[in-house]
Each structure stands twice: as structure tokens, then as C-alpha cells.
Amino acid sequence: MFPGVEEYGVDVHVADRDVERALAVRPDDVEAADELSFARNVFVPLTTACRYTCTYCTYYDPPGQASLMTPEGIRETCRRGADAGCTEALFTFGDDPDDRYTEIHAELAELGHDSIHTYLREACEIALDEGLLPHSNPGDQTHAEMAAVADVNASMGVMLETTAEVRAHGGPRSKVPGQRLNTIANAGKLDVPFTTGILVGIGETWRDRAESLLAIRDLHERYGHVQEVIVQPVSDNERWHEGSPSLATMRRAVAMARDVLPDSVSVQVPPNLFDAREVVDCGVDDLGGVSPVTDDHVNPDYAWPALRELEAVAEHAGVPLAERLPTYERFLESERWTSERIRSALEATDEAGERYRAVRAGATGAAD
Ligand SMILES: O=c1nc2n(C[C@H](O)[C@H](O)[C@H](O)CO)c3cc(O)ccc3cc-2c(=O)[nH]1
Ligand SMILES: C[C@H]1O[C@@H](n2cnc3c(N)ncnc32)[C@H](O)[C@@H]1O
Ligand code: MET
Numbered sequence: 307m308f309p310g311v312e313e314y315g316v317d318v319h320v321a322d323r324d325v326e327r328a329l330a331v332r333p334d335d336v337e338a339a340d341e342l343s344f345a346r347n348v349f350v351p352l353t354t355a356c357r358y359t360c361t362y363c364t365y366y367d368p369p370g371q372a373s374l375m376t377p378e379g380i381r382e383t384c385r386r387g388a389d390a391g392c393t394e395a396l397f398t399f400g401d402d403p404d405d406r407y408t409e410i411h412a413e414l415a416e417l418g419h420d421s422i423h424t425y426l427r428e429a430c431e432i433a434l435d436e437g438l439l440p441h442s443n444p445g446d447q448t449h450a451e452m453a454a455v456a457d458v459n460a461s462m463g464v465m466l467e468t469t470a471e472v473r474a475h476g477g478p479r480s481k482v483p484g485q486r487l488n489t490i491a492n493a494g495k496l497d498v499p500f501t502t503g504i505l506v507g508i509g510e511t512w513r514d515r516a517e518s519l520l521a522i523r524d525l526h527e528r529y530g531h532v533q534e535v536i537v538q539p540v541s542d543n544e545r546w547h548e549g550s551p552s553l554a555t556m557r558r559a560v561a562m563a564r565d566v567l568p569d570s571v572s573v574q575v576p577p578n579l580f581d582a583r584e585v586v587d588c589g590v591d592d593l594g595g596v597s598p599v600t601d602d603h604v605n606p607d608y609a610w611p612a613l614r615e616l617e618a619v620a621e622h623a624g625v626p627l628a629e630r631l632p633t634y635e636r637f638l639e640s641e642r643w644t645s646e647r648i649r650s651a652l653e654a655t656d657e658a659g660e661r662y663r664a665v666r667a668g669a670t671g672a673a674d
């Protein structure tokens with residue numbers, strides 16, 4: 307049904323009548339949330355090398371110009387985050403940087419690794435050691451690649467972006483919807499609490515948006531692992547000049563997500579790419595990971611709002627603002643979803659364990 311689904315062997319079903327129903331949803335049809343949550347994170351961009359060349363992305367550097375963070379650099383970033391009261395290390399970086407980037411290959415080899423996936427495991431260990439919970443979004447992963455890091459992550463994620471074939475993914479090496487759906491399915495098979503989402507404004511139609519959200523719902527119905535769905539507007543930058551979606555488009559997309567997904571799955575909008583106040587009545591209940599210390603390396607022109615500004619969004623919506631961990635509470639309470647390694651970090655009597663407990667008890671404020 308979607309490009310690449312057969313090639314990657316992922317079983318996903320979207321019924322026409324559900325698509326029609328989703329297409330009819332308008333902002334007035336959904337209820338506003340009664341609480342807004344956010345997580346305090348540090349962004350750890352392991353490498354700017356990437357096998358893809360998405361035309362909206364300023365993150366990647368071409369071969370010859372990319373680099374790899376060193377273990378010391380990772381540790382230093384994590385330590386700054388923990389010192390600033392963060393709980394999450396967000397590992398987001400180029401999708402499977404391959405041998406084309408000889409410099410990355412050489413740097414990995416020097417560190418004793420032959421792939422970014424085993425290095426990611428080492429990076430997650432460093433984060434845990436420094437008192438942060440890893441949330442990795444390395445792009446597409448095979449079952450084996452994800453299995454190699456699942457137990458050292460509190461949760462993981464990958465943006466589906468869209469089930470459609472769009473020009474923005476074009477070129478000889480492009481994202482394939484079936485492969486991304488397969489990554490989401492792999493997380494389900496491995497009992498990994500998962501974050502995914504759609505990227506709005508990259509050439510997809512309303513039908514594509516409905517189908518993308520329904521495909522996520524279908525995989526969630528099978529595995530129960532989707533904790534949140536991000537509705538992310540594409541942002542203008544020096545590589546992407548085709549504009550961002552309008553407010554009306556974002557409001558309808560958020561309402562569609564809220565209507566399509568079960569109540570237990572959060573709907574997130576990134577507050578740095580968009581004025582979240584304008585969509586909070588459409589069913590948004592989460593503002594994602596916000597960093598008091600690092601840039602959004604994927605959207606470096608868009609600074610994080612101060613945590614105080616998140617309070618203003620919540621005040622505008624007339625609801626309380628609650629800090630959360632990268633993993634949502636219902637997953638943390640279950641041995642199925644939380645590995646022994648993560649559980650022992652959560653229960654430790656050290657400073658990090660205290661920080662996690664304070665967040666879970668609702669004892670933290672949003673003030674900087
Ligand atoms: O700062 C960002 N955080 C992004 N996050 C992080 C997210 O805001 C938080 O890490 C999660 O809500 C967990 O707390 C993602 C996480 C995923 O698992 C998948 C995709 C994204 C996308 C972004 C993003 O574009 N920018
Ligand atoms: C981390 C996530 O950021 C998204 N991403 C990449 N480039 C942009 C952009 N210009 N605007 C918004 N989101 C973007 C991708 O969907 C990726 O998965
Ligand atoms: C830096 S973009 C985020 C991770 C991955 N490259 C993806 O597009 O999914």
C-alpha cells in the first residue's frame with residue numbers, strides 16, 4: 307500500500323473509511339487537554355554525517371565535512387545537562403552514516419567501533435553514567451540494530467514524517483516510508499516505548515497526513531508502544547525555501563492527530579518552531595523535550611523558549627504545566643517496557659535518582 311512496505315515486510319493496514327473520517331475532522335471537533343507536559347533534555351548530535359539528503363534539512367554535512375562527537379564531548383554535554391537539572395539525553399543524528407563518509411568510518415574505527423550503532427550504545431552508557439536517561443532517535447534501524455541499544459534507552463523514536471513518496475525525500479538515497487514504518491514496528495516487537503510523528507508541509511496532501519496518522523495508529527494497536535506523536539511543521543532555512551504550513555493547516559493537522567489516536571497517546575508540538583498557544587485548544591498535551599542548555603541542532607535558527615515561556619503557554623490554555631521524563635509514566639511502571647538497567651537508574655539513591663523521583667512526583671517547577 308505505501309512505498310516500500312512490501313520490500314520491508316511490514317504489516318500495516320489503513321481502511322478507506324477511517325481516512326474519510328479523519329479528513330472530516332476540524333479543530334472544533336476535538337477537546338483541549340487538561341494538562342501540558344514537557345521534558346528537560348540535552349541534545350547530543352553524535353554525527354552530522356547522513357546517508358540521506360532530505361531537501362528541508364540543514365543538519366547534515368556532505369562527505370568530507372562531517373564529524374563524530376568524541377566520548378569526552380558526549381560526557382561533557384551530558385554533564386552540563388545533568389547540572390542544569392535535565393533528565394533526558396536526546397541522541398539525534400544522521401541516519402546511518404555509511405562508508406561514503408570515510409572520515410566517520412575512520413573515527414569510529416579509532417574508537418573501537420565499526421558502526422554507529424555500537425557507538426550509540428557506548429554513548430547511552432555515558433549518559434546513564436552522568437545521570438541522564440537516553441532517548442535515541444538515530445533514524446531507521448533494523449531489528450538487530452535497535453535490539454543492540456534497546457536496554458540502555460528509556461525510550462526511542464523516529465519521525466515517520468509521511469507515508470507518501472514526496473520530492474523532499476527525493477534523490478538517489480531517499481527515505482522510504484516502508485522502512486520507517488518497519489522501524490516503528492521493530493520498536494513494538496522489542497517493547498521500546500516510542501515517539502514518532504508527522505512532518506507537515508513537505509509536499510504531502512491531507513490524505514497523506516490522514517494515512518500517516520492512521521498507519522501509526524495501526525502499529526500502536528498491534529504493539530501498544532507509541533507514547534507520543536509529534537505534529538511538526540517543516541521550518542524554513544537556507545536549504546528549504548518552500549515555506550512552513552499555515553496556522554490553519556497546523557490546527558487541522560493537530561486536531562486530526564488527536565482524533566485519530568487513542569487518548570493514551572500524547573500529541574506533541576515543538577514550541578520553538580511554532581507558537582504553541584495557537585494550537586493548544588486542538589488537543590496538544592505535550593511540548594516535547596526542551597533544552598535549557600543546548601540548541602535544537604536540527605533547527606538551529608529556532609531557539610528554545612525559556613521554560614518560563616512554557617508556563618505562559620499553559621497559562622494561555624488554562625491548564626497546569628507538568629515536567630515529565632522522556633518516557634511516559636505508564637511505561638515506567640511496567641517491567642515489560644522498562645529494562646532492568648533503566649529501572650536501576652530510576653531507583654538509584656544517587657543525585658540522578660533523586661532528580662528522576664522529583665519529576666515523577668510532580669515536585670519540579672518550570673522556572674529556569
Ligand atoms: O528538539 C527536537 N526534539 C525532537 N525530539 C525529541 C522530543 O522532543 C523528546 O525527546 C521526546 O518527547 C522525549 O521526551 C524527537 C524525538 C523523537 O523520538 C523523534 C523525533 C523527534 C524530533 C525532534 C525535533 O525535531 N527536535
Ligand atoms: C528530528 C526530526 O527533525 C525533522 N526535521 C528535519 N529538518 C526539519 C526542518 N527543516 N523543519 C522541521 N523539522 C525538520 C525530521 O523529521 C527529523 O526526524
Ligand atoms: C537529524 S534528523 C533525525 C534523525 C534521522 N536522521 C531522521 O531523519 O530520522
Ligand code: SF4
Nearest residue numbers: 356358360363400401
Ligand atoms: S532529516 Fe535526518 S535523514 Fe534527513 S538529511 Fe537530515 S539528518 Fe539525514
